[in-house]
Amino acid sequence: MNSKTSTKRRHFLKLGASVPVLGLMGACGSDNTTPPAIAGTPSPTNPTESPGNPVAPNPVEPPVVIPASHPPRGVHASLFSDASTSRGLCWFTDGLDSPAAEIQWGPVPVGMSMEAARNAVQNPLPNVTTASTSQTTGLDNQTHKVVVNGIDPDQPFRYRVGSEMGGWSDVFIIAPTPKANEAWTMVHFGDHGIGELPQRLTAELMKPRHKHDLLLLAGDLSYANGEQPIWDVWFDQNQALLATTTTMAVPGNHENKDSVAANVPLLPFKDYAFNNRFNQPGDVSFFSFDYNRVHFFGFTAGAFLEDGKILKEMAALEADLAMAALRRALGQIDFIVIFQHYTIWTDQEGRAPGNPTLIAVEDQILLRYGVDMVLCGHDHVYQRSKPMMLGLANPLGYVQVMTGTGGQSIREFEPEISAWSEKHFVGLGFSKYTISPGKIVSQYFGTPPMSSDDRSRVQHENIESDFELVDEFEIRPRPLRIAKSFVKPPRTEQELAKAHDWQRIYAHTLARNCAHEQTMPKSTLHEYQRIYPNLLG
Template identity: 80%
Template sequence: MSTESFGNRRKFLKLGASVPVISLAAACGSENNPQLASNPNPSPTQPTETPGVGNPVTPPNVVVPASHPPRGVHAALFNDASTSRALCWFTDGLDCPATEIQWGPVPAGMSLTDAKNALANPLPNSAMASTTQTTGLENQTHKVVVNGIDPDQAFRYRVGSSESGWSEVFVIDPTPKADETWTMIHFGDHGIGELPQRLTAEIMKPQHQHDLLLLAGDLCYADGNQPIWDTWFNQNQALLATTTTMAVPGNHENKDNVAADVPLLPLKDYAFNNRFNQPGEVSFFSFDYNRVHFFGFTGGAFLEDGKILKELATLEADLAVAAVRRALGQIDFIVVFQHYTIWTDQEGRAPGNPTLIAVEDQILLRYGVDLVLCGHDHVYQRSKPMVLGQANPLGYIQVMTGTGGQSIREFEPNISAWSEKHFVGLGFSKYTISPGKIISQYFGTPPISDEDRSRVVHESLDSNFELIDEFEITPRPLRLAKSFVKPPRTETELAQAHDWPAIYAHTLARNCAHEPAAPRGFLHKYQRAYPNLMG
């Protein structure tokens, strides 16, 4: 791979794609030595004569360590998917010198070795990063948005500074053109154990090469233990630094804020918001990737920030515009992704949250959303097109892929009529998108042991990932697409149309039922006010 050229703009496979990212040391790589980061092929030390000794000796290399080596580098979309990227990384301590990104294209014919050699092939552009303290730690988070990327060439970059130390040079494939086929991977509920790293290694294999990665919440399970975030980013840097990644928070991210015991106050220091560089409000946002429009949001996972009504109003306004654009032929599909499932058959989790589901489901139907991608429940389950849990060709298909490796769960004995396919094990969903078509595939490996699938089942580490499920969707007919063009309701109108105290109460009850550490005082307050709702 080191001699492969970049003559073909879509031929390049991600750096390190054939190497499992199990080792923290390997994930950090040459970041700890700015000289090695700048020159990955340094000349060997020449032998020197030592006075009084007849034979030449080789003195040891003297390495000046980087003062603040960048780590946990990851890339996301921010503005135009073809010409911009948002980068984020971390350094230890609160005294890191100012850092930047150096970047440029990978010209046709440049080898991988040359692309990674910033000393011999300097990166022509730079931009300074903003710096804030990392949530809950005496470390720093660095963010920068790069615009003006050449859409026809791979994007190579490194982050840091000559004073703090440089990361290695990473390469991201160019965004495919609108008339080209591209691929996307989606899963949630990852973690830092053996199974999550097995999954990461699998999706980095050449046969699963992908252009976009969607993470459906519950990423590292720090649960307030902030250094676990660093472990997760370090373990997955080889993937996240070379793959355009968008993430939404889950209920375990809700535990990672500095005031989790103060319900319904605007908490501005969520670790998730600090550690990701995404558009909008970081935890809810929208973007286009070619002819697919995406909206990602918390689905109530961050209920205590008091923004769930604002999120749903933003969802409605965004989908209203997307429905118009689809009717005009500007996009083919509308996709919503979130952590919480809307409907589920995981054991002990159904029904989910009827009051919030009723509001969200109605919005999804109103504007004809095509796919809802989620996680949360540690199983795979794909629905038929449905509305309010009933099969309906006008509805959306939910793809629940909570099989990122944190644990393996079971299903209820009786599977609902809306369910099309379900699977217990470790795996991920892969989507191949071309103009007018999405082919969805689920690759998984089942646990060998049936004794307790809720625990980590290490036997599955030796199993091959196989194709478990596959389906295809095409754009809605024009006449039907036009029927979904409707004016959006305002936040005030939505507030007046629903019993929001009850929705807050029931959503928090769901969150508390799934996470015992959630704030119980607030729950008890609404249990008294809405005893029938709380059951």
């Protein structure tokens, strides 16, 4: 719906709603000279009630409800400056003429029921923060963003977004961030979509048994592929989850397609669709944050390669991990976790690490600072590695957890599984982590396909059935002596630029990205070479 159509629709609704009001005004101002009925005298409009002849009350006309002109939709929450006291919110409205938007927010007071907390009329929200507004990428709609600081860390956070003129969302409630000495949970998966399998996965996550504090989305979220209305479908399908769960997301290769014209990325518009639709700190598409005693760094890992930021990302990764390794040696954090879209190592059928140069650079950085886990997606299978480095099992290395089983499709493995692999699974599912002082317990819950010939359906497709526990392992903090060995000064962007052949890295990564795009013609790489000769050499 374009803005003109949207405006006409709201004008029509307002006119239609005004008709009963005009009728009432005419009745009040008429010249009707019919004498009023005398009290106690029966008349059609003033009957006399007797014990044996009770009179039914006159019907009460329901109030006229004017539909909201700009109802908020696709509400989702993220972390911002502090995991306990701040949140970033983002939502969308139709048309380009939305009234000024805001968030009303506050704690759920002790003793207030959840039902009462969701009633903003009887229990008004005490705080108001104005949102920023911009046009939604590729649509005649608007994106609204706001950051809330000063949240009570001890009480649930309740909020609604919108405006008095445009309409309000429901009141959503987010549980408080657990304390550092308490156990907490997070979920991770990638490669979601809007079909039946993705919705089945979301329904499973909404079950009380899988309640979680943090959600990490490892790229390829909506599969809009440039069709921007698909993003709206995805956000609407998942609003119940995303508006009540603190969520952090990184982009994948299908987010990269949101800025592709004729299969050739356009540098000036790179990554705007993803960045427009998420409200996250830093560069939006690569950032770091702490959640209690775990440090996270999320980035594109080459998904947005053509925006020219890969060297900047790697330098940011280097600087961030150097500080995290120091903090771990000082006892301030226990674990360092990377999450990204592209897998580093894989055994999915028909795939292999197709860009060895970028893998060598990233692996070297991860090993230099002793990263504990790498959480990723991209390949539509589940595969968990042993602690490894450079594709070989090594107790000093990281554990890669590849969970690309969000539901877009279900794929298979190569006949031979690599020696670094500890567990692999074909189906639909997600990884769930329980973090307590000194330990991360990882569990994978999934459901296999109906058969190897029918991977469009899963065995636990009925919402009443539960996904099965497929894999479980745990990670302990590194001993202090080993943690100290990973404390090293960061190399600068200039030093990294000189240390590696970035022309080859760009070329190999672009070749991988193209090779992993089933819908792209084989000639696409030649188009890259024509448009970006400086990247490909």
